[in-house]
Amino acid sequence: MNLETSHTHFHTLVVLVENKPGVLTRVAGLFARRGFNIDSLAVAPTNDEKFSRITIVVDAESAPLDQIIKQLDKLINVVDIRKLDPPNSVERELMLVAVAAPSTRRSEIMDLVRIFDATVMNVGIDQMMLSISGSPTRVDDFEQLLRPYGIVEIQRTGRVALPKLRKTD
Secondary structure, eight states: OOTTOOGGGEEEEEEEEEOOTTHHHHHHHHHHHHTOOEEEEEEEEOSSTTEEEEEEEEETTTSOHHHHHHHHHHSTTEEEEEEEOGGGEEEEEEEEEEEEOOTTTHHHHHHHHHHTTOEEEEEOSSEEEEEEEEOHHHHHHHHHHHGGGOEEEEEEOOOEEEEOOOSOO
8 A cells, every 4th residue: 555645546435235255256357357456445244244345445547437436337246336535434444563672662662552542462572563443544654653663564454434424414
């Protein structure tokens, strides 16, 4: 994930699909065949076991949004497609990161953990495993500040997102 790109370079699509085998493969295959670049992809069942929600963050440079939506809409198991506007949606991401943490530097790392409201998941002889969830920008910032300590291993989930709730009728 490119940490220096702004959210305007990406489209966030939430695609409701039938929860059937092979649907994710067909969606990903569509992007591969068309040469559309996926920045992140997250999929999980919804509150209705018949459906899954796929959150796809697409590089806006690689494909026109209307073309992506038209191609997705042709897939038989796709029920609904929504483009989320960042100011009108809530986006979150989870990151697990193992960072080099000799005893002489742990207090500095713990300061970052407190500032970002992250969590220590595991501690080893010379490493710490941390977890953070939040907006993609917040997760990016935490990752950047950990880099000087030495990131040993990292896993990010990619974005999940929903539209903000309406406040009035």
